[in-house]
Amino acid sequence: MLAYLVRRVLYAIPILIGVNLITFALFFVVNSPDDMARMQLGVKRVTPEAIARWKAERGYDLPLFFNGEANGVATLTRTILFTKSARMFVGDFGRAEDGRDIAREIASRMGPSLAIALPTFVVGLLVSVTFALLLVFFRATYLDFAGVVLCVAMMSISGLFYIIGGQYLVSKLLKLVPISGYDGGVDAWRFLVLPVVIGVIAGIGSSTRWYRTIFLEETGRDYVRTARAKGLSELAVLFRHVLRNALIPILTGVVVVIPLLFMGSLLSESFFGIPGLGSYTIDAINAQDFAVVRAMVFIGSLLYIVGLILTDLSYTLVDPRIRFS
Amino acid sequence: MPFMPVFLWSDVLLWSLLAGTLGLGWLSLRNALLRAAWRRVGRSRTAMASATLLVAFVVVGMLDSLHYRPRLEAQAEPSPTAAQSVSYGVEVLSALDAALRPLRTRHEKTYSEPLATRLYARESIEVDEGGGRIRQVRDFPRLRYGGEHLGGDESRRDGDIALRLLRALLIAALVWAAIAAVSVVALARRNDCSPGDAWSRIWRGDGGFAWDAVLVMLGVLLLLSTAVAMLASGYHVLGTDKVGQDVLYQVLKSVRTALVIGLLTTLLMLPLSIALGVLAGYFRGWVDDLIQYLYTTLSSIPAVLLIAAAVLMMQVLIDTHPQWFATAAERADLRLLALCFILGVTSWTSLCRLIRGETLKLRELEYIQAAQAFGVPDWRIIGRHILPNLMHIVIIALVMDFSSLVLAEALLSYVGIGVDPKMVSFGTMINNARLELAREPVVWWSLSAAFVFMFALVLAANLLADAVRDAFDPRLAEAA
Numbered sequence: 001m002l003a004y005l006v007r008r009v010l011y012a013i014p015i016l017i018g019v020n021l022i023t024f025a026l027f028f029v030v031n032s033p034d035d036m037a038r039m040q041l042g043v044k045r046v047t048p049e050a051i052a053r054w055k056a057e058r059g060y061d062l063p064l065f066f067n068g069e070a071n072g073v074a075t076l077t078r079t080i081l082f083t084k085s086a087r088m089f090v091g092d093f094g095r096a097e098d099g100r101d102i103a104r105e106i107a108s109r110m111g112p113s114l115a116i117a118l119p120t121f122v123v124g125l126l127v128s129v130t131f132a133l134l135l136v137f138f139r140a141t142y143l144d145f146a147g148v149v150l151c152v153a154m155m156s157i158s159g160l161f162y163i164i165g166g167q168y169l170v171s172k173l174l175k176l177v178p179i180s181g182y183d184g185g186v187d188a189w190r191f192l193v194l195p196v197v198i199g200v201i202a203g204i205g206s207s208t209r210w211y212r213t214i215f216l217e218e219t220g221r222d223y224v225r226t227a228r229a230k231g232l233s234e235l236a237v238l239f240r241h242v243l244r245n246a247l248i249p250i251l252t253g254v255v256v257v258i259p260l261l262f263m264g265s266l267l268s269e270s271f272f273g274i275p276g277l278g279s280y281t282i283d284a285i286n287a288q289d290f291a292v293v294r295a296m297v298f299i300g301s302l303l304y305i306v307g308l309i310l311t312d313l314s315y316t317l318v319d320p321r322i323r324f325s
Numbered sequence: 326m327p328f329m330p331v332f333l334w335s336d337v338l339l340w341s342l343l344a345g346t347l348g349l350g351w352l353s354l355r356n357a358l359l360r361a362a363w364r365r366v367g368r369s370r371t372a373m374a375s376a377t378l379l380v381a382f383v384v385v386g387m388l389d390s391l392h393y394r395p396r397l398e399a400q401a402e403p404s405p406t407a408a409q410s411v412s413y414g415v416e417v418l419s420a421l422d423a424a425l426r427p428l429r430t431r432h433e434k435t436y437s438e439p440l441a442t443r444l445y446a447r448e449s450i451e452v453d454e455g456g457g458r459i460r461q462v463r464d465f466p467r468l469r470y471g472g473e474h475l476g477g478d479e480s481r482r483d484g485d486i487a488l489r490l491l492r493a494l495l496i497a498a499l500v501w502a503a504i505a506a507v508s509v510v511a512l513a514r515r516n517d518c519s520p521g522d523a524w525s526r527i528w529r530g531d532g533g534f535a536w537d538a539v540l541v542m543l544g545v546l547l548l549l550s551t552a553v554a555m556l557a558s559g560y561h562v563l564g565t566d567k568v569g570q571d572v573l574y575q576v577l578k579s580v581r582t583a584l585v586i587g588l589l590t591t592l593l594m595l596p597l598s599i600a601l602g603v604l605a606g607y608f609r610g611w612v613d614d615l616i617q618y619l620y621t622t623l624s625s626i627p628a629v630l631l632i633a634a635a636v637l638m639m640q641v642l643i644d645t646h647p648q649w650f651a652t653a654a655e656r657a658d659l660r661l662l663a664l665c666f667i668l669g670v671t672s673w674t675s676l677c678r679l680i681r682g683e684t685l686k687l688r689e690l691e692y693i694q695a696a697q698a699f700g701v702p703d704w705r706i707i708g709r710h711i712l713p714n715l716m717h718i719v720i721i722a723l724v725m726d727f728s729s730l731v732l733a734e735a736l737l738s739y740v741g742i743g744v745d746p747k748m749v750s751f752g753t754m755i756n757n758a759r760l761e762l763a764r765e766p767v768v769w770w771s772l773s774a775a776f777v778f779m780f781a782l783v784l785a786a787n788l789l790a791d792a793v794r795d796a797f798d799p800r801l802a803e804a805a
Contacts (some may be wrong), residue, residue: 019622019625026634035642039641152787152788156728158755160736161772164759172762172763266736270740285637288640293637297631297634304625304626
């Protein structure tokens with residue numbers, strides 16, 4: 001087990017290096033730092049001195065891969081590849097355009113992101129699994145059919161409309177909660193209720209339909225027939241037998257996203273003005289802050305890989321048949 | 326020539342995609358298994374109704390993909406030498422623009438409600454009271470074009486609308502009856518029965534094809550489109566937006582953007598994912614390892630972030646090289662294509678994984694081993710035996726991805742990493758309209774129009790995709 005875990009972690013390293021190289025190629029090879037400087041400074045103020053100063057302030061004035069002017073190890077370390085990309089592995093993401101340290105900014109913004117993403121995830125999972133089990137309980141009836149049609153209709157609506165409509169209805173017409181904003185401490189719940197509810201509703205359609213397919217596949221199995229033959233009630237069959245066995249395919253899709261919850265949600269954070277990582281990313285995109293976007297790409301991939309490893313681990317927890325060697 | 330045709334990249338790709346789809350459809354009809362699968366799709370009522378709706382969207386989108394630059398009117402009397410050098414406008418128009426010319430050109434001042442004759446908010450208007458005296462009044466100003474034909478008598482509006490609707494109903498009923506009659510006669514001739522029999526067979530639902538759903542959907546579409554067309558000549562059917570543009574025109578223009586994103590993305594990524602997936606599954610060994618490493622790495626970057634990074638870089642590239650583009654439309658078009666490509670790069674991995682798995686399974690089958698034993702070269706085995714058996718996965722992927730891509734476009738355009746801000750799309754429409762609900766009085770029509778059209782498009786695509794998947798997936802087809 002431990003050996004397997006070590007191997008998985010080791011396998012993650014070349015992937016992370018690959019991600020790093022891709023982002024490096026995207027940000028520094030497709031466009032030279034000169035192009036980025038010209039873009040950031042605007043067309044009017046472009047002078048060679050201004051470009052040189054812009055590059056020097058951000059440390060983009062180094063050669064890309066190999067520094068012929070330095071000696072020894074410095075030929076490799078005094079390059080953009082090393083200072084901008086390789087340093088990410090030790091948690092050094094450099095500074096944003098406004099001069100703040102990106103790593104510290106990310107650490108302080110994870111809390112609000114999690115405050116929305118975690119409840120949305122947990123409540124959403126519970127609600128859609130329950131709905132899916134209900135649909136399976138009423139399978140091949142008009143109720144089931146109506147439920148599936150409702151799911152398809154709900155997943156055909158863009159997430160933007162859920163947020164815009166929800167904000168309009170709850171905050172503007174009914175004035176139940178503030179439209180947007182955030183507050184530290186216990187008072188935060190007033191700002192969090194609406195985004196969480198909207199997040200849950202927006203996700204119900206597709207996930208309920210997916211869980212329903214998984215459950216339906218399980219209900220055709222032999223052990224379900226055995227359970228029914230023993231005289232168990234349908235509810236007991238569904239909740240005690242089908243649900244447990246369906247956990248394995250559900251875990252594949254679910255555990256992967258848990259670490260990514262730290263990244264927050266782009267849409268709801270920017271609509272509801274929550275100072276999390278999602279809105280940080282959007283602000284960086286709009287301000288064309290390349291350093292922040294690069295850092296977020298790296299962290300996102302890191303969390304995804306962690307999620308993959310966690311998925312493998314969770315298999316051994318729910319399914320005793322699986323033993324890694 | 327009164328115009329100069331302009332071939333945008335996305336036009337060429339869309340039209341070749343249409344031709345390719347028709348060709349592939351014809352080819353797949355010759356394959357017995359695929360023909361049976363298409364029959365199953367054809368039998369499903371929801372699928373056929375959705376397909377009819379989608380065809381209507383595609384017609385709008387394809388009309389919008391025939392671009393040209395109109396010839397500029399010569400200022401002075403053309404001299405014989407000047408006749409040689411004709412100048413064309415820089416504005417690139419499409420066949421749809423030409424058909425919707427009144428909608429495109431009749432700008433109001435700002436917001437107005439659907440079918441309104443006046444603006445949505447009061448303004449100071451100067452009223453000439455006669456005798457040279459001018460008085461300022463705060464009232465809703467009269468629209469320049471909405472209800473223009475009514476003149477001063479705005480109370481006639483409701484009657485006028487009812488009359489137009491009635492006329493639309495009549496025309497739609499006539500056209501529908503003609504279409505129904507033609508299809509009944511054609512069916513009767515093919516099945517060798519009387520038209521009456523064919524008619525009742527259509528509505529009983531036997532005959533192996535859901536003609537009833539198609540006819541009903543056609544009726545609804547005809548009714549809606551003639552009604553809108555009748556009203557649009559005198560009013561702004563869906564109102565106008567902030568700068569006074571007709572919302573109906575924008576919504577119709579958005580359809581093409583959605584189609585391009587939904588279809589071309591899959592088209593662009595298809596060759597890559599098929600080639601790599603087959604190679605990995607067929608040759609295994611280090612090729613497999615390499616390709617697997619490639620797609621694990623790419624898929625481990627969260628899609629939105631990868632798209633954001635790529636689009637940011639593309640913006641820099643486009644902004645620093647303005648000399649590449651002759652017109653603004655070409656630049657917006659290339660940006661749209663680049664977006665398709667970037668979306669494709671982030672989404673090819675899942676299809677590639679599926680194809681690799683299927684190829685792994687296929688290469689162990691007896692007929693492939695027999696072919697190998699006979700010494701058939703690898704590329705011929707792949708071409709003759711493996712690729713045709715991957716068709717169903719490709720078809721499923723094409724239809725399944727469409728709706729999620731259309732939704733993704735709206736999201737990305739909202740975030741600011743989608744299509745060119747000047748290009749009309751559902752995303753830019755929503756983005757422009759998102760603050761309108763906070764206005765007083767509430768401006769609801771832009772957002773609702775975008776919502777209804779997008780919902781109809783995505784829902785139809787989802788329903789069709791479900792039917793296609795059920796019909797083509799061998800696991801599900803056996804159970805049915």
